[in-house]
Amino acid sequence: DAGVIQSPRHEVTEMGQEVTLRCKPISGHDYLFWYRQTMMRGLELLIYFNNNVPIDDSGMPEDRFSAKMPNASFSTLKIQPSEPRDSAVYFCASSLVAGGDEQFFGPGTRLTVL
């Protein structure tokens, strides 16, 4: 398996634009997590899915953020409209179980909002 795949690796956009981040989890993993990492706040869990169903989205900062998982091999995180404070590295991770086993992280997407 190629591991967790994320695209794009880098995204530079202007304030107000829509941004879509993509993730392909490891095949067979039932759980998918979206994290945001900044120097100030560390690694924050935004949302996670179990078998394509969103379980906990309490970490999503506001309505500008939305996430979907239309099938077991694909998820998106969308920011609309984007703001400079959304600049961060966004990681996707997958695992076999929710909190009791290793989470495998993707390479991350570095987002810069000008």
Place this chain on the structure above:
Amino acid sequence: GENVEQHPSTLSVQEGDSAVIKCTYSDSASNYFPWYKQELGKRPQLIIDIRSNVGEKKDQRIAVTLNKTAKHFSLHITETQPEDSAVYFCAAGGGADGLTFGKGTHLIIQP
């Protein structure tokens, strides 16, 4: 929900010395405690983990200890080397709520 505190935020040690990073957690239901290493510009990767039925686990130069009564766990790195320089994250979980991560420790190995 779970709350994980990690200390120190930065740790500088001489090459060859030992490094210790400590974490505390709040939810007594947590039973899985992994440690991740993140090198600059890379993704976090698991280096060692421990479950609540074990008090200590070792893997070559790294070890993790767990005190469930006190709700704290620690990472120990012996004979530190330059390649140990990175940010280390502890986490706690085990239920249906995923993992909660600490804020990270920037470990600097001085030559």
